[in-house]
Amino acid sequence: GGAKVMRAQLDQLCELSESENIDVRVIPFRAGAFPGAGQAVIYAEGPVPQLDTVELDSAHGPEFLHGQSQLDKYRSHLDWMESASLSPADSRDFMHRFAGDL
Numbered sequence: 001g002g003a004k005v006m007r008a009q010l011d012q013l014c015e016l017s018e019s020e021n022i023d024v025r026v027i028p029f030r031a032g033a034f035p036g037a038g039q040a041v042i043y044a045e046g047p048v049p050q051l052d053t054v055e056l057d058s059a060h061g062p063e064f065l066h067g068q069s070q071l072d073k074y075r076s077h078l079d080w081m082e083s084a085s086l087s088p089a090d091s092r093d094f095m096h097r098f099a100g101d102l
Contacts, residue, residue, distance in 0.1 A: 003102040010099035017092050025085035026094050034081060043074055 017024035027034065040057040054065040054074045065071065086094060 007099045007102045010095045010102075014092050014095050014099070017088060017095075023088045024091055024095070025082065025088060026091040027081060027085045028094075031084040034077075034084060041074060041078070043071075043078055 013024050016022050042055040043052070044055070045052045052066075052071050054071060056063045056065065065074070085091065
């Protein structure tokens with residue numbers, strides 16, 4: 001789509017990140033490689049931990065994980081990503097700067 005499309009996508013992410021229930025976080029390159037890079041992961045959690053689920057997107061379709069060791073692994077990955085990422089405000093500033101450079 002080119003720079004125009006990328007700028008529109010970044011602008012949309014910045015706008016959505018202003019919502020109370022949405023955090024958009026940027027993991028800078030200096031953080032290095034991290035677990036799960038390149039794979040879409042959804043960790044659905046709620047008030048009943050036994051119902052937590054991880055969804056992984058794969059070439060053959062969605063895969064759902066429910067085992068405690070699997071949940072622990074992905075919770076650990078997500079915790080690492082959060083600790084390595086910029087804060088929501090810094091991430092938004094980064095995206096604004098990046099979009100302005102396109």
